Amino acid sequence: MTLIETFLESLGTLTLNKTRTGLAVLGIVIGIGSVIALVSLGQATQLSIQNQIESLGANLLTVNPGAPRTGAVRGAPGSDTTLTDEDATAIAASSQITTINSVSPEYSGRTQITTAGNNTNSSVIGAVSTYLTIHKLTIDSGRFISDTDNVNMSKVAVMGPTVALTLFPDGSSPIGQNIRIKGQTFTVIGVTVAKGGNGFNNVDNLIYIPLSTAQKQIFGVDYLSSIAIEAKSSDIMTTAQDEVGYFLLARHKISDPTKADFTIMSQQDILNTVSSTTGTFTALLSGIAAISLLVGGIGIMNIMLVTVTERTREIGLRKALGAKKTTITTQFLTESIILTFTGGIIGIILGIIISFVVAKLLGTLFFVSPGSILLAFVVSAGIGILFGWYPAKRASNLQPIEALRYE
Amino acid sequence: MVKSIIHASHLSKIYRTDIVETVALDDVSFDIQKGEFVAIMGPSGSGKSTLMHILGALDKPTTGEYILDGEEVENLSDDELSDIRNRKIGFVFQAFNLLPRTTALKNVMLPMAYADIPKEEREAIAIKYLKMVGLGDRMYHTSNQISGGQQQRVAIARSLVMNPALILADEPTGNIATAQAEEIMAIFQQLNDDGHTIVMITHEPDIAQHAKRIIHIRDGKIAEDSISHQQRIIKKTKSSK
Incomplete structure (x- = not known):
């Protein structure tokens, strides 16, 4: 069977159970959507703050009273x-x-x-x-x-x-x-x-x-x-x-x-401090989003495992009729990749819409980095392969007689 | 000597669990020649299903030798067995086992997809066999839209598309009303007349009578291997003429 045929057949199978397919995709949509939205928001905030600081003057030095302290602790201005x-x-x-x-x-x-x-x-x-x-x-x-x-x-x-x-x-x-x-x-x-x-x-x-x-x-x-x-x-x-x-x-x-008994900071120093803070913030948000993506991936694996169990007879029949292990593996992997890819694309669109709406509401910059879209794309495909692998392997290892007997 | 389609020699199948050892098939040997129509009969638990699985390359014997159409089967890997089933055996199951919510045409085309036959060719071959089993007007009906007898005819068409050396039917009329069962048996007989080798598992004596030869299995052994009653009548009629 060619890849295109496998793809079309998987697509056909997925459309047979629309509710389940929809729910499986939803997990990935939320995962990818929140990654895009949160990363974009983080980066937009960072960019806004940078622009603001730069607008205050790139060649500005500020001398503050008080000794430079190590770490983030510094006396309030005016205390010295x-x-x-x-x-x-x-x-x-x-x-x-x-x-x-x-x-x-x-x-x-x-x-x-x-x-x-x-x-x-x-x-x-x-x-x-x-x-x-x-x-x-x-x-x-x-x-x-x-x-x-x-x-x-x-x-x-x-x-x-x-x-x-x-x-x-x-x-x-x-x-x-x-x-x-x-x-x-x-x-x-x-x-x-x-x-x-x-x-x-x-x-x-x-x-x-x-x-x-x-x-x-x-x-x-x-x-x-x-x-x-x-x-x-x-x-x-x-x-x-x-x-x-x-x-x-x-x-x-x-x-x-x-x-x-004084501290001299350039605008660049302030920018670096703020950047590292907002960078941490963005990383934190991305981390939370990544967790929801992981949960979405486990959702896909769960659905695929249910599908394998439910279609045991079908798998047995296919093997009896001459399907090889790789054929079955490919078929189930294709299904899970289609699920995650669809989820990924919808998630990207949703994420962009969310970041746009939030940017408008907060009056911050609307900014979606191509990097985060690419990342979401790769990650969603990766999740399809990663979490689809185990169910697909399980399906391909079913013995045809066991599978045909299964009621 | 005519080359056997099936050469089974000293086939045994033993199922082992931690506690018990069950001998499902005990030193069974027989040959089936090209063009034969054999019914394998026996009560449940006799080992006929085990024998059918081995003959269908769905399972491997514990000991013994099985040569199917010149190819040794007993030592093949899973994928090689898949290939043998695809090229050499046409399966007809009791429960039809069509893909659910899929058209008759697509069901019949499936084995050819696994053999990498080009798509256009597949469709032409599938249509030819669907017409042969009398379903030329039901090709685009899905499996849940047609009757049990019709589903089994789709399954028969599917078993034929790879031009297999052996058609293996497991209780093909078990889930079908009597009138339709007769139609199914008529198709099998027609196929046999056209030169197809058929092995059919059944526990119904009147269905078995459609075959030319009947092998009785009891307790994992061949209890009786004889020509069918129907054949005797034909032979008698021929000899009395």
Whole structure:
């Protein structure tokens, strides 16, 4: 018998018992579908976060106070007081540091913001004029904080579009209106362009005020929570990181780099950390999906074993009429491969639909990697062979008389 | 000497379990020549089914020699036995054993598929034999859409397509109404007249009378090997003329 004939005959047999065939296929559909959907979601999330971080600036260095700690444990920003305005000024003025463009000293803290009728709790960032370019922000209306604002310790504020909408829900322009930050009245002078992003790191949900005002009037501190530095290009990040690092070590009179009282991270470092986290997350999801795929495969094996028992007489007859062991094995293997392949294809389609719907609902990227489709395809065929093998072998080893006698 | 289709010599079959040893077939020897129509008779438990399985290359004897149409059968592997059954033996079973929900035509074509005969040829041969057994108008009916007698005729057509050396029928009328059973026997007799060698297992004496020679099996041994009553009448008529 040719392979095409075997294929057609198996197809015919499978359509005879539609309910059972359907149920067997369903197991694989769910398995493959969830693999595709979960892997896609994981990868889409990873991609979204990467895009977001990259949009914050690929040549950005961030100096945080506090010693670099091993592992994932790091003190909360602001818990150390080792970075000062003078550090920032010195970095900007230093002739030893040749690889950087500009420096932005920053202080951020959370506090209550109110207007006449609304209030919100959001991060307030004390910034200087260089903040805008270093963090790749754009002003939608009004203006950003100027050097004069900082010198005069002006009570002016620039807000992200999300904050603007929360505080002024009627859609009126916030420019020129007053808001209260920790009980003190500020005049809104600008609104930034929406940058997108969700959950953590949402730059649309921030309020910017002059650094000097933030330190002295609002939070009562004389140190910085971070210094953002823009390197001249993203290729020389390591050099820039070293230059700034050694400069600060010298300034802080620390000879042993492992005892540094600050941490310098590049955007790439953050990206790597996040990637490894989301990578673990994706792997975890894939693992769960793989288990459901395994269960689906066992389902196929179960159905095939039932089929072999049920068709014992038929197998006996076929052997009596001249079917060889390999013929019977091929026939049953073909059936299980058809089952898993059909399940695989439907599962891939279902998985793509699910990832599309979820992406739309969550507003994340819709992304299905060709790799995961290929993997699903190979895996489903593999499961057909793996779990179909034992029942097929059992069928081919049936003795024709035993099989013919079987009632 | 005419070459025997079946040469069985000292066939024994012993079933062993942990506790008992059952001798199903005890030193049986006989020959069947081309063109014979032999009925093997015996009560249940006599060993006739065991003998039929050995003759059908479905089982191997414990000891003894079995030559089917010039080929030694007793030492072949499973796959070689499949091949022998496919080429040399046409089976007709008591329970018909057609593929369920499959057309008569496809059922008849099945043995040829295992012999790798091209598909177009298969169909032509199958149609020829279905017409021969009088089912030219039932070729596309599935096995559950036709009567028992018709199913058995499909099975007979199936047994013929490989032009086997031996047609082996196991209680071919056991599941069929009497009137239809006569039709089936008429087909067998016609086939025998055309030169086919037929071995039929049965426990019904009147069915056995359609054969030319009857072998009685009792307790695993040949109790009697004689020409049938019908043959005696024919012979008597011939000699009295």
